Amino acid sequence: MNPAVSFAPQRLRAVLERGLQEAGATPAGYCIALSGGLDSTVLAAALAASGAGNDRSLRAIHVDHGLHPDSALWSAHCRWLAERLGLPCEIVAVDARPAAGESPEAAARAARYAVLAERLQPGEVLLTAHHGDDQVETVLLQWLRGGGLSAVAGMRPVTPFAAGWLARPLLGFTRHELEAWAKTQGLAWLEDPSNADRRFDRNYLRLEILPRLRSRWPAAARTVGRVADQAAETLDIAAEVAAADLATLVEGETLSLERLETLPAARQRLALRAWLRSRGVAVPPAATLEALRRDMRTADDERLPDTRLPGA
Numbered sequence: 001m002n003p004a005v006s007f008a009p010q011r012l013r014a015v016l017e018r019g020l021q022e023a024g025a026t027p028a029g030y031c032i033a034l035s036g037g038l039d040s041t042v043l044a045a046a047l048a049a050s051g052a053g054n055d056r057s058l059r060a061i062h063v064d065h066g067l068h069p070d071s072a073l074w075s076a077h078c079r080w081l082a083e084r085l086g087l088p089c090e091i092v093a094v095d096a097r098p099a100a101g102e103s104p105e106a107a108a109r110a111a112r113y114a115v116l117a118e119r120l121q122p123g124e125v126l127l128t129a130h131h132g133d134d135q136v137e138t139v140l141l142q143w144l145r146g147g148g149l150s151a152v153a154g155m156r157p158v159t160p161f162a163a164g165w166l167a168r169p170l171l172g173f174t175r176h177e178l179e180a181w182a183k184t185q186g187l188a189w190l191e192d193p194s195n196a197d198r199r200f201d202r203n204y205l206r207l208e209i210l211p212r213l214r215s216r217w218p219a220a221a222r223t224v225g226r227v228a229d230q231a232a233e234t235l236d237i238a239a240e241v242a243a244a245d246l247a248t249l250v251e252g253e254t255l256s257l258e259r260l261e262t263l264p265a266a267r268q269r270l271a272l273r274a275w276l277r278s279r280g281v282a283v284p285p286a287a288t289l290e291a292l293r294r295d296m297r298t299a300d301d302e303r304l305p306d307t308r309l310p311g312a
Helices: 009-023 038-050 071-085 104-119 132-144 149-153 175-184 201-216 220-249 265-278 286-298
Strands: 029-033 057-064 089-093 124-127 158-161 164-167
Touching: 009 038, 009 158, 009 164, 029 038, 029 104, 038 057, 038 071, 038 175, 057 071, 057 104, 071 089, 089 104, 132 149, 132 201, 132 220, 149 220, 201 220, 220 265, 265 286
Parallel strands: 029 057, 029 124, 057 089, 124 164
Antiparallel strands: 158 164
16 A cells, blocks of 8 residues: 555545455445444444445444443444444443453453354454554564464454454554544544553553554554565465365375375474364464374374374
8 A cells, every 4th residue: 555645435445345356255235343432433434435335234333341431421422423424333232251361352352253243144244443553563462472474464354254254444554544534524532541551462562662663664554564465375375285285185084194294394284283273173382283293203003192182
């Protein structure tokens, strides 16, 4: 994206439609995940202004997590905003309290997406307001937590979700661009005070680290976005290679060790990851996966190596 081109509704719609077309998605309608914050407010207002609802249904859902004393006021604000934009808006209250040892952020996210998945219509596209700065945060967080290539790929612009699709059409725009456009439109949005809590990793990155990165590398968000796109393409190619290998390796519920050993080590690991995912097993850390591969290859005929994974 040319950094000289600022955010505009028609540009947003073009990005959205191009992303859906590349993913092979034919949308039956659009559903905006509306929090009432700057990002989702801009997403809703811009899509309404672009005429996206003229040829397909356009609606919004606001999830009330019930975690803040003002959550009812936030719901009322979202209802008011949707009415102003001419959008139907459903308010859904959930219990997002975390379980013992669970991250509050993770609990709220899981509860929110469960509601959105349940209410998404067949073929409908769920639109979330993640933007370029969010992508930088996601890539850095996953990388710092030891993520592999999938961490570098960050969030995909369009992915299958529930009965339809999940699209993030703002990934190519920065928060600064969104805020600048919102001010020209006289939009009002909510500020969640928890976003200022530096105890949360994402907030710490946003408030402490990213401003320093941007001061040194102003185009950081766009650069990370390009790298994420390249990583996503590489992952797609790797998935195709793994699928082709598995077609020759798997018989029923069994993966042939003899055939697996004919592949280079990197493709062996790739095939093992794909096979575990196909069996509904969480892919283990790299060291555990390598131990599995090594033990199965080096055990003599009288031994039966046993590797225990979560759920398997």
